[in-house]
Amino acid sequence: xxxxxxxxxxxxxxxxxxxxxxxxxxxxxxxxxxxxxxxxxxxxxxxxxxxxxxxxxxxxxxxxxxxxxxxxxxxxxxxxxxxxxxxxxxxxxxxxxxxxxxxxxxxxxxxxxxxxxxxxxxxxxxxxxxxxxxxxxxxxxxxxxxxxxxxxxxxxxxxxxxxxxxxxxxxxxxxxxxxxxxxxxxxxxxxxxxxxxxxxxxxxxxxxxxxxxxxxxxxxxxxxxxxxxxxxxxxxxxxxxxxxxxxxxxxxxxxxxxxxxxxxxxxxxxxxxxxxxxxxxxxxxxxxxxxxxxxxxxxxxxxxxxxxxxxxxxxxxxxxxxxxxxxxxxxxxxxxxxxxxxxxxxxxxxxxxxxxxxxxxxxxxxxxxxxxxxxxxxxxxxxxxxxxxxxxxxxxxxxxxxxxxxxxxxxxxxxxxxxxxxxxxxxxxxxxxxxxxxxxxxxxxxxxxxxxxxxxxxxxxxxxxxxxxxxxxxxxxxxxxxxxxxxxxxxxxxxxxxxxxxxxxxxxxxxxxxxxxxxxxxxxxxxxxxxxxxxxxxxxxxxxxxxxxxxxxxxxxxxxxxxxxxxxxxxxxxxxxxxxxxxxxxx
Ligand code: ADP
Ligand code: ZN
Numbered sequence: 001x002x003x004x005x006x007x008x009x010x011x012x013x014x015x016x017x018x019x020x021x022x023x024x025x026x027x028x029x030x031x032x033x034x035x036x037x038x039x040x041x042x043x044x045x046x047x048x049x050x051x052x053x054x055x056x057x058x059x060x061x062x063x064x065x066x067x068x069x070x071x072x073x074x075x076x077x078x079x080x081x082x083x084x085x086x087x088x089x090x091x092x093x094x095x096x097x098x099x100x101x102x103x104x105x106x107x108x109x110x111x112x113x114x115x116x117x118x119x120x121x122x123x124x125x126x127x128x129x130x131x132x133x134x135x136x137x138x139x140x141x142x143x144x145x146x147x148x149x150x151x152x153x154x155x156x157x158x159x160x161x162x163x164x165x166x167x168x169x170x171x172x173x174x175x176x177x178x179x180x181x182x183x184x185x186x187x188x189x190x191x192x193x194x195x196x197x198x199x200x201x202x203x204x205x206x207x208x209x210x211x212x213x214x215x216x217x218x219x220x221x222x223x224x225x226x227x228x229x230x231x232x233x234x235x236x237x238x239x240x241x242x243x244x245x246x247x248x249x250x251x252x253x254x255x256x257x258x259x260x261x262x263x264x265x266x267x268x269x270x271x272x273x274x275x276x277x278x279x280x281x282x283x284x285x286x287x288x289x290x291x292x293x294x295x296x297x298x299x300x301x302x303x304x305x306x307x308x309x310x311x312x313x314x315x316x317x318x319x320x321x322x323x324x325x326x327x328x329x330x331x332x333x334x335x336x337x338x339x340x341x342x343x344x345x346x347x348x349x350x351x352x353x354x355x356x357x358x359x360x361x362x363x364x365x366x367x368x369x370x371x372x373x374x375x376x377x378x379x380x381x382x383x384x385x386x387x388x389x390x391x392x393x394x395x396x397x398x399x400x401x402x403x404x405x406x407x408x409x410x411x412x413x414x415x416x417x418x419x420x421x422x423x424x425x426x427x428x429x430x431x432x433x434x435x436x437x438x439x440x441x442x443x444x445x446x447x448x449x450x451x452x453x454x455x456x457x458x459x460x461x462x463x464x465x466x467x468x469x470x471x472x473x474x475x476x477x478x479x480x481x482x483x484x485x486x487x488x489x490x491x492x493x494x495x496x497x498x499x500x501x502x503x504x505x506x507x508x509x510x511x512x513x514x515x516x517x518x519x520x521x522x523x524x525x526x527x528x529x530x531x532x533x534x535x536x537x538x539x540x541x542x543x544x545x546x547x548x549x550x551x552x553x554x555x556x557x558x559x560x561x562x563x564x565x566x567x568x569x570x571x572x573x574x575x576x577x578x579x580x581x582x583x584x585x586x587x
Contacts, residue, residue: 013569041318048133057128080571083107116153137168141180204369205389217247225295241280255281292319302333331465335472366497395497404494416479
């Protein structure tokens with residue numbers, strides 16, 4: 001029987017297990033029930049695929065979405081795993097059942113509603129079983145964000161085949177949800193293997209909005225490869241797509257729940273197959289998309305919570321290559337979110353407030369973004385990650401208590417009804433028509449902002465809004481908020497992080513990991529594109545970018561040399577080796 005490590009080498013072409021994969025696989029091989037909580041991109045699939053190949057019998061994988069199952073099937077077949085799906089849309093169900101019963105399958109993907117039915121139980125009685133893998137296991141918990149009642153019905157089936165080990169897998173589970181999954185699926189407490197939440201290859205950055213379209217198109221222009229831009233409204237996604245297409249020349253599509261289902265499906269599959277498309281989408285887009293080479297995720301507005309932000313940005317960089325998550329936020333996002341709080345039921349109010357405050361802390365911090373994120377998930381990360389905007393260009397912290405007091409006074413003296421532009425005009429002593437007409441040039445606060453202060457009025461107003469020292473009226477005017485008093489009375493000091501002007505430049509320097517423009521690399525990409533089109537799969541199913549980079553750097557001359565590179569397993573070597581060697585030979 002081949003060992004797990006042999007299988008990792010020969011089937012997947014990888015040299016070593018990553019993170020806690022080896023631990024999970026060892027437990028499964030020893031027949032112990034296990035819950036693996038690992039972030040996106042950590043390589044969860046491998047944790048059941050390797051045992052499925054190493055153990056006699058079939059691994060039954062329970063998965064909640066048909067699209068996800070078909071993606072997984074495609075990737076498994078590409079490395080030579082004998083796999084099948086059993087879903088309502090499959091026309092070869094009889095054949096699959098025969099293969100299953102005769103032991104000719106390593107993996108069988110089924111939906112929970114099928115798995116929990118009586119017919120399936122009878123089928124399992126007559127087939128050799130290696131393992132149950134329960135993917136997206138948070139679906140079993142009402143605490144999770146995606147509860148699926150059918151997952152609850154799996155337990156009797158699992159218990160009926162109590163001698164078959166079970167492996168539950170999920171990327172997102174807080175402590176509550178984890179306990180619930182263990183209890184619901186009959187996994188002992190010491191069966192939990194919890195990897196950290198960190199996604200080290202994702203670079204986090206956040207900027208206040210100032211002409212969002214321009215900011216996003218700068219990001220798109222600086223970042224080659226596929227990307228997602230999350231936009232709050234349906235109409236906004238289409239407008240953004242149009243603007244980005246015009247500004248950058250990149251292929252762009254829109255995706256939201258209001259589109260015709262056929263158009264939506266077409267846009268999604270175009271994105272999955274593409275190597276450079278930008279998808280402008282509402283948060284309806286993403287669940288069930290398993291595209292590993294997404295190079296950036298931009299948010300044109302504030303996400304709902306840190307959890308949502310983590311999940312949405314987590315769609316970047318599953319393949320481990322450098323990726324960017326850039327959030328563009330505005331003080332009005334917070335003002336709107338606060339307004340929505342007034343509609344929230346009493347009992348949910350403290351939770352919702354905390355959620356918003358946590359987001360505020362993340363965007364406003366002058367410290368490491370990753371540290372704030374990871375601490376939110378209960379980890380104790382290092383102070384600096386070296387791969388977020390604030391670590392790369394530390395903002396200076398400045399005490400602006402005096403300016404904050406001036407600004408709050410100006411808001412108060414002008415009657416708590418004017419926008420920040422007017423307040424700025426008053427403070428900097430611009431006697432424009434609106435100012436003189438209102439008589440604001442005669443106020444004591446007229447022209448009291450001095451020198452450098454003028455440029456800081458808008459950032460200070462933003463920070464005051466965030467900290468609830470300013471609020472926004474229905475018409476966008478500024479008014480004093482609950483925490484204004486302490487600042488005005490000098491009881492609370494007011495510091496903000498002033499970002500240096502070099503952030504954008506630094507980001508451009510990062511570039512992509514790919515040697516874009518290198519003729520050999522480009523030729524390898526063309527070869528991959530042709531093979532993908534021929535096989536009817538997305539290019540990344542053939543080889544990941546990292547494998548193409550290795551080929552370009554190592555220039556293998558023989559199948560033996562090619563087979564030693566990461567990501568080149570026996571099956572792919574056999575199927576594509578000659579084609580790629582021919583490309584290398586030409587350069
Ligand atoms: P998850 O389901 O946890 O999001 P995947 O199973 O999709 O992650 O794996 C992410 C990527 O990492 C896949 O392309 C996979 O082939 C790759 N991968 C997994 N394990 C390893 C490993 N040990 N070495 C190199 N690459 C790996
Ligand atoms: Zn950092």
